[in-house]
Amino acid sequence: MDKKELFKGYFDYGNISKIPRYTGTHPAVMKPWIAQFNWKDKLRYSGVRRSLNRMPSKHDRFRYLLISWIEKNLLFNTRLGEFKNYILLDR
Numbered sequence: 001m002d003k004k005e006l007f008k009g010y011f012d013y014g015n016i017s018k019i020p021r022y023t024g025t026h027p028a029v030m031k032p033w034i035a036q037f038n039w040k041d042k043l044r045y046s047g048v049r050r051s052l053n054r055m056p057s058k059h060d061r062f063r064y065l066l067i068s069w070i071e072k073n074l075l076f077n078t079r080l081g082e083f084k085n086y087i088l089l090d091r
Helices: 028-035 062-073
Strands: none
């Protein structure tokens, strides 16, 4: 089947409650997009159920789930092998 035929409807982002809440300010270029945000009722804030029409993503593989769990629970949200070409300055 064609990938477009597999997906019909809204994208299932998964359990949104696992994502940290963003409390910063968005760039000005995002304001029109946020203003037309009309699909809030389609987001899931609980459960592990996946949409049947959702195509598997790379992050759904067991090894990535395991690495994410280790980073979050054992390494205090430190990413393994992450390179940053910048230094955060204290405010």
